[in-house]
Amino acid sequence: MTARGHAVLARTRRVRCGATLVGLGLGLVLAGCASQAEQARATDVCAQVEGLRDAAQAVRDLDPATVTADEARAALEALQAEAAQAVAAADGTARRDAATLREAVADLRATVVAAGPDALTTARPLVEDQLGAVLVAAETLRQDLAAPCEAG
Numbered sequence: 384m385t386a387r388g389h390a391v392l393a394r395t396r397r398v399r400c401g402a403t404l405v406g407l408g409l410g411l412v413l414a415g416c417a418s419q420a421e422q423a424r425a426t427d428v429c430a431q432v433e434g435l436r437d438a439a440q441a442v443r444d445l446d447p448a449t450v451t452a453d454e455a456r457a458a459l460e461a462l463q464a465e466a467a468q469a470v471a472a473a474d475g476t477a478r479r480d481a482a483t484l485r486e487a488v489a490d491l492r493a494t495v496v497a498a499g500p501d502a503l504t505t506a507r508p509l510v511e512d513q514l515g516a517v518l519v520a521a522e523t524l525r526q527d528l529a530a531p532c533e534a535g
Contacts, residue, residue: 429532431469432525438465439521447511452503455495455510459488462521469528477527484520491517 442458463485470481491513498506 428469428472428528431465431472432529432532435462435465435469435521435525435528438462439518439525442514442521443518445514447507447514450495450503450510452495452498452500456492459492459517462517463488466521466524469524473528477524480520480524480527484517484524487513487516487520 438458438461442462445455445458466481466484470477491510494506494509494513495503498510503510
């Protein structure tokens, strides 16, 4: 082989080695980015779970004996919004639990609206039962979504 042939072969090897090193380096960088993205997603889910917990506490603080339709509606809307955000942040995890919560909220909202302000006193036992169902559904959803937060 000629001197020029050796030079071309040596340069080809350097290029291949350089490309391999760049590829390995890029793979490590991408792996690091994926890990950071996963951590950011988990942090976001955890923040959303905290919001869900706070909204559930606001519903828990409602007194079935004195709650007005407007107070119930506002607390339930906030709870549903927080639940939707938490489920979205978790890439749709716990959809069944979210559906159960939506159903419980819809039942309670229908009772409060149907009873109206005058008949709400008569409907208080049903409101109390449905409020309990909403809280159980919210806590079940929160626990499912919070599992990765509590594990890490």
